[in-house]
Amino acid sequence: MAAEEEEAAAPPQKRFYRQRAHSNPLADHTLSYPSRPQDMDWASLFPSFFPPAAAPGAAPARVEFADIGCGYGGLLVALAERFPQALALGLELRAKVAAFARARIRSLRAARPGRFGNVACVRANAMRHLPHFFRRAQVRPDHGGLRTKHKWRIVSPATLAEYGFVLRPGGLVYTVTDVPELHQWMLQHFGEHPLFEPLPPAQLAAEPLVPLLPSVTEEGQRARRAGRAPNCAVFRRRPDPPAAAP
Template sequence: MTDESDDAAAPRRLIFGRRRGRKLSPTRESTFGDWLPRLSITLPAPGVTLDPASLFAKPMKAYWVEVGFGDGGHLFALAAQHPEIGFLGVEPYEHGVAKLVMRVAEKVEAGGADNIRILTDDARLLLKALPDASVQRGFTLFPDPWPKKRHQWRRIVNTDTLADWARLIAPDDELRVATDVPDYQRWMLRHILAEPRFDWQAETSADWLQRPADWPPSKYEQKAIAAGRTPHYYRLRRI
């Protein structure tokens, strides 16, 4: 699959699936149309750095990035807990984005912190654009496992993206990844252990089988547990 909006001479291979599902309800579509432009991340030209501070009306203490936020439950919970942090979320699927936009609109209109910005495109574009050591915490939680072997190049946890995270995350800060798919668990660990700039923070099995207390649950995670699957949670410290 390629992105036809890119230069025809160098099409970009997309790693995500569909963008749209069923039609949004009139109320959600209206809020989505009004609020998404206010929350959207505009990427700079290739080779130009995006200062995350430029995305917010006031300075933030730090910047956290979630790639593939689904319906936004985890991201929104963290943003509510940490109004001093600027959150950058990436999700191409319209319904998931619309759910998060609705939550943000309600929160901001009620006087809550305006500390979430959203990219509805390929996460790799944002990771490439951000400056070195500009992110204090990153998240890739329960990404699409792309189980067929011919599709595994689309897995978002890979050598290139881990190298991007290692460049972006400041020393002693953290990347968190999770999956409930056994094959993807093995894939993740193989790639994590091959990236020398990350130290896997695990001493016993409880360290990857139990979600840390400061890690809000996601809707997909809850569905996985209800279906009898076992999530694995990986905390990686930037060395």
């Protein structure tokens, strides 16, 4: 899949990229996505990590972070600086918002050569196409964004099964929302799923990404503007259950 070609420009301004807070993931959208993960054109998104003259036999770089519902790219930018050698892909369904995130990344790459080459954004419907982008146990997804209708939510029994497929055992899912009811929904569904468990408090306190969620995500910023603390939680992918005896 080729990345959309857009001219590099000055830092984008959100007022030119405003869109409704949500986009219906069940509606038909004109989207480009690979038929299977091995057909994904990662070099167009991360050219500095896929040089044309790569050494024969060198292991290709692989995306480790997936920011589901990445919004305007705040968490992606933070990941780029905190994990400069790890590739992070943002998936955003809203066309204008995804365009803003891409423009933001292009602007940062141009302003600071050699940096931010490890993050990218694609317009994608994670509820439908996540396994088209990632192999089994490839990534450690980051956070699910806000949804207001149950059937639209990025956390549901069906989507958790897909997260469990692409997430490596021991990998972490970070959730953040400014809606307490949605937070409880996510706690319930992760807690009921056999492939996930809440991160113990002692490990939660040591997680480096947790302090970032209130300040760099849209959900965290909305909560702060309203004078409320955002609702965050972290869940760990359990090991695969032992295969049943024949």
